[in-house]
Amino acid sequence: MIDFWMHPAAILIAGALLLPFMQNPVVRRPFLVAVPLLTFLQVIVVNGSPGTYGVVNWMDWFLTFGRVDNLSIIFGFIMSLMCCVGTIYGLHVKNPYEHMAAWLYVAGSLGAIYCGDYLVLFLFWELMAFASVFLIWFRKREQSLKIGYRYLLVHTAGGLFLLAGFVLRYHATGGDYSFGQLDVDHPTLYTYLIAIGLILNAAVPPFHSWLPDAYGEATVTGSVFMCAFTTKTAIYAMARSLAGFDILIPMGVIMALYGVVYAVLENDARRLLAWHIISQVGYMVTGVGIGTALAINGTCAHAFAHILYKGLLFMGTGSVLYMTGKSKFTELGGLYKKMPWTFVFTMIGGLSISAWPLFSGFVSKSMIVAAAFGEHIMWAGFLLTLASAGTFLHTGLKVPYYIWFGKNNCSEETWEKAQDPPLNMMFAMGIASFLCLLIGVYLPFMYGMLPYQWAEYHPYTAYHLAETLQILCFTALGFFLLLSKLTPEAKISIDLDWFYRKGGGVFMWVDRVVFQTVDNWVGMIWDRVGILPLMTISGFWSWFDWNAIDGVVDGVARSVRGLGGQVRRLQSGQIQYNIYFAATVMAVAIIAYVFA
């Protein structure tokens, strides 16, 4: 029995609050390493004792902060591990508030993963959104502020859907606010509202545009954190509550292909990777939709592997951005001589996401595809396999080719600046690369944490190897034969965010042209119809007041004044006249009294 249960997120929150006081680099750097490491160790300790902990009675609610079970164990482990890697990558960042935002963001993720009810989920869900937006704002470019606000607005809207969903559920079920599997076979309004709240964070189309918008703009370190936590925490929440929700299968497959199509068009390396997050999370959404033990295992495994290889890819392209200030293919090229280690690490990330044998994606992605085929959802299996060819095409071939090889588009300044990044960044990329290979080579490391241990899967079969190698090798052939068609163009691609980005402009136009015009007309009509009669009536009453009411009052006053004037004239100022008048008045008064 554990009397005191320390939430791993509490360590990060305490560390984040203390961080601004750690100004001295001699203290700050060890502190930056120690806090995520302690959090990771605490996660291992917590994961060692499954059960329900940290139940707090607040008002009439019993809030559950610590539910440790087969699903939260694997997600808690990988999130805290990625926090260590990401913080090491950002050790050189001097702004303590950037680390603070990143740690609070991870704390939000861990809080959501270990929570047992929707109230606590909502609390940490919002913490994630409000902490992570600072990772965009700290880029401090002109557009960072706008993009950050867009990100915040979209996530606030998503949070409200989630809130509305579980409030309706609370009433419909007579007070159930536990965070568990929903009845997806008989979905109601609250099921859909909760689903919208969750899939918005998972960036499922049509709620996906915030992702490339935000991740392409975040700081170098910020994007490494952001690419790992928001979407994968959402996948965890979906695996927890929406497993087997059929509608997620087509949505996930569309998502996997949608990201691939936009990645072809993308000119910015980090935005391209962001598009591929959408594509890869599509596999996980499909896995949740299939909902079988193998599919959920595949979803968890792919999320686990994805956090590491995508983090590694963002670290690689982030290093290029950090050293050269550039992230567009049309401004890079030929950097293998200047940044060879960054190339190697990014390539390991690229091979991992492309599911090459011996790399992490091979043992995770295929599990979801196998689950689709296993459930005889052939179209989903084939389309996901098609999308995997697109993944290799972009992240395994296009990104490395147009940054490290291809036509050298670097300016003289970019070329001069280019070199492998500082040691801490290289070290973090080294750790992530090692883990990508470890997952691919030593299966028990990740498979041992999967939620359904009885659902066995063997990725290294001859057929799977043959299938994968043929697809990948012939995708590479297609890439080189169609290389001219892939030449990056300095353009952006319009996506569904057009509706709210242009929608905002349309709103302002409508406001200016329609509402302001109507306002002007109403003002003018009021001038003619309202003000003129009012002024006329006011003039009359003014005249009436002056001549009638004031006339009476002023007339009395004028009479009194006139009488006073007459009386004044009687005053000569000589005492004998005064006595004479006084005596006369008294005599008249006495006579009148006597004879009256």
Place this chain on the structure above:
Amino acid sequence: MILVQLIDYLRAHLKYVNRVCYVVLAGVAVWGSLVAYDSHHAHTAMEKWPFFWSIFGFLACAIIIVVSKWYGHSGIMTREDYYND
């Protein structure tokens, strides 16, 4: 650095590298379709066709590139300052 020297060497002998790549491609296709082929793992009849996954990989790549570019050039791709950000 050895890696840079290796890449420079391979770039200097690109013709031979290409030949080796074509041999590897042919080897993978033959091995995958004829040697390592196991019909028990095939989910559909199509997968039993020779070189199915090789053709699938190539066509997948070509379709993704052609369709995406067509989509992009149909009005989706636009100037970078389109939103005035």
